[in-house]
Amino acid sequence: MTTVDLRTLRLRPGEVRKETLDVEVEPFVLGGQRYESVPTTIPVELEISQASGATVFDLRLGLHLTGACMRCLGFAELDRQVAAREFSDPDAPASDELHSDYVVRDHLHVSTWARDAIALELPDQILCRPDCAGLCPVCGKDLNVEPHEHLERDPDPRWAALEALRDELDVR
Numbered sequence: 001m002t003t004v005d006l007r008t009l010r011l012r013p014g015e016v017r018k019e020t021l022d023v024e025v026e027p028f029v030l031g032g033q034r035y036e037s038v039p040t041t042i043p044v045e046l047e048i049s050q051a052s053g054a055t056v057f058d059l060r061l062g063l064h065l066t067g068a069c070m071r072c073l074g075f076a077e078l079d080r081q082v083a084a085r086e087f088s089d090p091d092a093p094a095s096d097e098l099h100s101d102y103v104v105r106d107h108l109h110v111s112t113w114a115r116d117a118i119a120l121e122l123p124d125q126i127l128c129r130p131d132c133a134g135l136c137p138v139c140g141k142d143l144n145v146e147p148h149e150h151l152e153r154d155p156d157p158r159w160a161a162l163e164a165l166r167d168e169l170d171v172r
């Protein structure tokens with residue numbers, strides 16, 4: 001858990017402090033699949049400035065995430081640039097925009113904030129490629145590797161046996 005002790009900053013109004021912190025990004029579980037940051041620990045750029053009344057936090061990071069394609073379960077990866085901003089005024093009421101949920105007892109919880117900011121940037125579908133054909137709903141084969149269709153009604157061997165029997169009965 002990476003945090004910044006805000007008491008040690010002692011920023012004057014207008015002053016800007018830049019820091020790069022190493023933050024461990026826990027895997028994300030989406031649609032039952034696990035997506036991991038590569039590498040697990042990434043540099044997060046933090047810019048802290050003192051405006052009148054509130055401290056302003058800017059976060060910036062680049063993420064490379066890998067996991068399974070949600071359609072074909074093949075390898076999928078994505079890159080995202082994530083930016084987020086928070087404000088903190090210790091005197092602001094809890095419901096106020098100036099009251100950041102990531103500032104707890106004079107500590108900025110960078111890990112939690114980075115994770116939430118990443119989660120907001122993730123697409124609904126993580127795919128190996130935008131036009132992934134997925135798995136065949138009938139036989140489960142990968143339609144990217146083996147494009148195919150099934151006939152409306154596949155002949156079922158039991159039906160075939162009945163047909164044969166009916167033909168036999170007709171003949172008599």
Ligand SMILES: [Zn+2]
Binds near residue numbers: 070071128129134
């Ligand atoms: Zn795929």
Ligand SMILES: [Zn+2]
Binds near residue numbers: 148149
């Ligand atoms: Zn099939």
